[in-house]
Amino acid sequence: MKLPIPDDWDESNGYQIMLVCVPRSVQWTAIAKGAIYELTRGRNWDEETGIILDVQSVAREIWEGVCMATCDDILTVLNRIANSMDGGNSRRYTIPELQQALSEIGGGFDVSDFTDILEFVTVLTSKLPSLQHSWSIADLVTMAMTSRFRASQLNYLEDISLSQRGINISTGGLPNQLIYENLGDLFNAGAAGVTGGQSAGVQWLWQVVKGKDIQVTQDFLDLFNWLVSGSVRDGIYSLDTTIDNKQEFDYSVVFGDMVTELINANPNANLTSLITGISGLTSQMQSGLGAVSTDLQSLIDVTGEMSECVCAGGNGCSCGASEGVAVFEQGEISHTSCEAPAGFVDWDDYFTYSKSFTCWIIGKLVGVVGNVSNYEKMIYDFIQSAEQGTHWSVTELYNRVANTHANILPQTIRYNIPVNNLTAMTTAMTGHLSSMLGAIEQGFPETPTSTIVDDYLVNPSLALISELDSLANSGWAQNIVESANSTEAVIDVNSWIEQGFLNAIDSTYSEYESLREYFKSITSRNVSNYRYNKISEISDFTDTCYAYNDPCVGGGS
Amino acid sequence: MSENNLPIPDDWDKVQDGYRTMQVTIPNSSGWVAMVKGQLLNLGDASKWDSETGDTILASETGFAIFESITFI
Numbered sequence: 001m002k003l004p005i006p007d008d009w010d011e012s013n014g015y016q017i018m019l020v021c022v023p024r025s026v027q028w029t030a031i032a033k034g035a036i037y038e039l040t041r042g043r044n045w046d047e048e049t050g051i052i053l054d055v056q057s058v059a060r061e062i063w064e065g066v067c068m069a070t071c072d073d074i075l076t077v078l079n080r081i082a083n084s085m086d087g088g089n090s091r092r093y094t095i096p097e098l099q100q101a102l103s104e105i106g107g108g109f110d111v112s113d114f115t116d117i118l119e120f121v122t123v124l125t126s127k128l129p130s131l132q133h134s135w136s137i138a139d140l141v142t143m144a145m146t147s148r149f150r151a152s153q154l155n156y157l158e159d160i161s162l163s164q165r166g167i168n169i170s171t172g173g174l175p176n177q178l179i180y181e182n183l184g185d186l187f188n189a190g191a192a193g194v195t196g197g198q199s200a201g202v203q204w205l206w207q208v209v210k211g212k213d214i215q216v217t218q219d220f221l222d223l224f225n226w227l228v229s230g231s232v233r234d235g236i237y238s239l240d241t242t243i244d245n246k247q248e249f250d251y252s253v254v255f256g257d258m259v260t261e262l263i264n265a266n267p268n269a270n271l272t273s274l275i276t277g278i279s280g281l282t283s284q285m286q287s288g289l290g291a292v293s294t295d296l297q298s299l300i301d302v303t304g305e306m307s308e309c310v311c312a313g314g315n316g317c318s319c320g321a322s323e324g325v326a327v328f329e330q331g332e333i334s335h336t337s338c339e340a341p342a343g344f345v346d347w348d349d350y351f352t353y354s355k356s357f358t359c360w361i362i363g364k365l366v367g368v369v370g371n372v373s374n375y376e377k378m379i380y381d382f383i384q385s386a387e388q389g390t391h392w393s394v395t396e397l398y399n400r401v402a403n404t405h406a407n408i409l410p411q412t413i414r415y416n417i418p419v420n421n422l423t424a425m426t427t428a429m430t431g432h433l434s435s436m437l438g439a440i441e442q443g444f445p446e447t448p449t450s451t452i453v454d455d456y457l458v459n460p461s462l463a464l465i466s467e468l469d470s471l472a473n474s475g476w477a478q479n480i481v482e483s484a485n486s487t488e489a490v491i492d493v494n495s496w497i498e499q500g501f502l503n504a505i506d507s508t509y510s511e512y513e514s515l516r517e518y519f520k521s522i523t524s525r526n527v528s529n530y531r532y533n534k535i536s537e538i539s540d541f542t543d544t545c546y547a548y549n550d551p552c553v554g555g556g557s
Numbered sequence: 558m559s560e561n562n563l564p565i566p567d568d569w570d571k572v573q574d575g576y577r578t579m580q581v582t583i584p585n586s587s588g589w590v591a592m593v594k595g596q597l598l599n600l601g602d603a604s605k606w607d608s609e610t611g612d613t614i615l616a617s618e619t620g621f622a623i624f625e626s627i628t629f630i
Contacts (some may be wrong), residue, residue: 003595005589007588008588009588013584013585015585016583016585018590018627018629019579019580019581019606019628019629020627023575023619024577025569026573027564027568028568029579030566032600032623033579039593058589062581062583066579067579067580067581129609145621276626386589401616514628
């Protein structure tokens with residue numbers, strides 16, 4: 001009797017893993033594997049129920065995925081891999097040793113397939129000796145268990161490569177030096193762009209987009225400078241660090257509260273409560289994290305002393321002016337016996353009227369690099385968002401923006417706006433960017449994510465608009481255009497502006513891509529956790545098989 | 558007995574040799590599950606074994622035990 005060809009599956013339905021206990025003998029193994037192999041024979045299938053070649057293709061994939069392994073071998077290798085990555089009590093295994101361990105499983109493992117991932121994991125473990133790499137272990141073991149199933153392997157590698165690509169896209173073309181000094185430099189850079197070719201113009205625009213608002217984009221710049229100076233693997237390592245820290249300490253609560261307090265701080269309100277709140281939050285952070293970076297420790301110390309200073313005695317503090325200056329300029333307070341600056345009753349009043357205090361705190365927070373930073377908050381928000389299913393909305397947003405305003409904007413520049421009318425160009429771009437921002441807000445309804453979008457896109461975009469407006473109204477650009485009497489000169493200016501804008505805009509869109517890839521890579525971790533649970537089931541199963549020697553015969557006969 | 562019947566293995570001792578695990582990755586569909594399990598179920602059919610090579614009843618019992626051990630994870 002011929003087999004009916006299944007018609008209830010396509011690639012999108014995915015795969016499942018089936019385990020079978022087979023007598024430990026060559027002949028029984030051949031019998032069992034032969035039963036699976038029969039599915040690849042075309043004559044076994046009923047041609048009236050489907051396409052023989054198609055069902056053979058699937059059957060061959062099943063056949064190629066059959067893996068025979070002794071229970072103890074698998075468990076031994078699992079332990080070796082786990083021991084090599086936890087860096088704790090057991091000694092580390094080298095990559096060749098791990099490769100050797102994998103090869104000992106048998107069953108046709110192709111060790112070369114694991115080289116990249118083993119090297120990657122080695123880098124991770126060298127950076128994070130105490131990290132529990134459950135997801136890495138899970139993925140490695142999953143790959144080991146399904147090593148001959150190419151689709152799973154490729155899917156995982158695709159996940160990794162996508163996350164890497166997201167970072168690469170984000171760092172691509174980023175100048176090493178991103179510090180925007182002043183408008184004069186901006187104009188000089190722009191002039192260099194006109195006279196020196198496109199690259200300088202592109203760099204100038206990069207500086208406008210990325211560097212104009214140092215305050216809000218510093219964390220962004222820190223991140224990417226760090227990535228540029230480091231490596232993609234370091235970037236991934238940082239993500240892992242964040243996830244690890246997240247498991248031990250709830251950043252969302254402390255940082256969320258802190259940032260909320262700072263953002264909502266009213267200079268005319270009683271800042272005593274603000275300082276007290278910050279001090280309490282930093283104390284939480286310190287107790288939650290244990291060892292902290294120097295910058296964070298400085299922040300903790302300063303806010304703590306501020307709190308003591310301001311609040312001591314119930315009616316303000318007794319700090320001196322010099323120490324107050326030190327707070328703002330150096331972030332240090334050395335003692336608590338002092339007076340407020342002239343014109344103020346006490347430090348409470350001084351702080352009340354000093355916006356610079358809030359700015360300093362924000363700047364200090366932004367400057368905190370290491371275990372705690374705004375960057376990590378952003379990454380944490382990414383994780384939170386991913387866990388809340390924001391992946392979908394990001395993708396939707398990306399598609400929506402990419403398919404509408406993203407196309408309209410460069411087209412406007414390229415075709416519709418006269419190059420000698422930058423004011424009109426600015427107006428048109430402002431309209432398109434506003435539409436984009438509206439779409440963004442629809443796609444990011446959650447407050448934390450909106451903060452990310454503000455940092456990544458909205459503020460840089462607004463900065464771009466502002467600079468364009470300034471540029472258009474300065475007369476400088478008009479003079480350049482008006483003085484370009486020759487056709488070639490006009491073309492040069494046109495080319496510079498057009499290419500510069502296009503690059504800047506493309507780069508902005510690449511951040512959408514980066515966001516999406518981040519979410520995708522983080523989502524894959526959740527998948528990995530799922531895989532890890534499945535691997536535990538495999539281990540339990542094989543362990544039972546090994547321990548009782550006869551687990552598979554019904555009724556224990 | 559058909560010449561296509563399976564030869565009964567004679568290289569295994571249940572007590573001394575024990576079992577190994579075979580992992581098969583199959584499409585996530587009831588149709589394919591039925592096909593794969595059906596193939597292994599054949600091993601529990603005494604008529605599928607070559608009676609000239611051993612005890613077909615014992616072979617089918619072992620074959621059926623293989624089928625019964627199927628676990629999906």
